[in-house]
Amino acid sequence: MSLLSIAAVKLSSSVLKLAGRGGSLPGEIGLKLDPASLKKLKINGPVVLVTGTNGKTSTANLIASVFEASGYEIISNRKGDNLREGITTALLSNASLSGSLGKKALILEVDELNVRHILPNLPVSALVVNNFFRDQLDRAREMEQLIESIESVLGDYCGTLILNGNDPNTYRLSLKAPKAKVVSFGLDENRYSVKSTTEASEGKFCPKCSHPLEYDYYQYSHIGKFHCTHCDFQSPDLDVMLQDVNLDENTFELNSTRFKGPYEGMYSMYNYAALFGVMKEFGLPNDAAIKVFGNAPHPFGRNERFEKKGREVILNLIKNPTGANEVMKVIEREERRKNVVIVLNDREQDGRDVSWIYDTQFEKILNDSTNRIVCTGLRRNDMALRLYYSGFDPKQIHVTDSLQDALHQVFEEDLPIFVVATYTALRESRNIIEKEIAA
Incomplete structure (x- = not known):
């Protein structure tokens, strides 16, 4: 192992922490x-990688917390630095x-395109894959290319694949991993399942x-119970x-035990x-999950809740049609009159192509319970046009070039607020929101 690379990462990480920063730069230095x-690290504990288009941050953080609650010391990239350089920094x-x-125990969220760089270089015990959806075509490429990049490193993988058995795009990975054990997960048909979508x-x-x-039923998007018509x-x-x-209650049953999860949708x-x-x-105990569920913080920008004088403000990341559709369903279930702020950027991290807004069912929130929608961000006019084409009353569509003005507008009214934002708008x-609450 290169003493110099470890020392350089430790030193640069410490300097950045003193400056209130973190990230991938130390790992970039170490890899150079x-x-x-x-590959040279000495690892004697379990290594769990978590990937997929939507939900990997929340899932990885839950897994890390349950390992901790089960008595393990862990290393995890909880802040979401999920590229090779960020993972190198963490380790x-x-x-x-x-x-x-x-x-x-190493619990690592991994960007889908970086699995091919991480899996062959660590003694991975389990690779967890949530789902694959179309996402940021200019960065992640076509979904088929993305899946093939992961399949290319599974031929000699001898660990466990923990796969969404309701997603054919995820479960197909098992076909390319002849040496791996497969554990499948999913949901039974329920009151929200539909026969067509x-x-x-x-x-x-x-x-x-x-x-x-063909599908016996869908849970959402292409997730459901499926079978081939030919093989x-x-x-x-x-x-x-x-x-x-x-x-409505965020509850479910597993092996005759009732659980209440901390997050919606x-x-x-x-x-x-x-x-x-x-x-x-x-072999982790159910008690650990119950403990974590009772104390789980909302991950940054993932259905994150704030409150001011009894009024809720809910912040969500949107980045692709499937994830955005699920956020729309959460907003739709709020029957009280409410305001919505949509912040649409098209910087490199967001994805330059914003055509996905036309595959998102914003119609779910264009109803009488939505008081108004404020559009802001670099592509605010595109977002307003999308809403206008859907028939939403133009008087209820507000456009502003200032995110601060957009949020200040809705804070002036005593109504619940939903804020949905793309990556580069999320932190701002x-x-x-925190400044408005403190005011």
């Missing part, structure tokens, strides 16, 4: 000094100068024979299956199912 840094800054990480979906064709897939590819008999899902139920897939694989939105 020793490109094989990760090398916690390693001894000899490169040892001891018996700590108009949502943007990518799971239309069989990965084995290219014939159409034997189908949803597996789930190893972990959540039953009696109640999205159908997508959160799949995060819980993934968590229990990991717990099943590593949060900061302004």
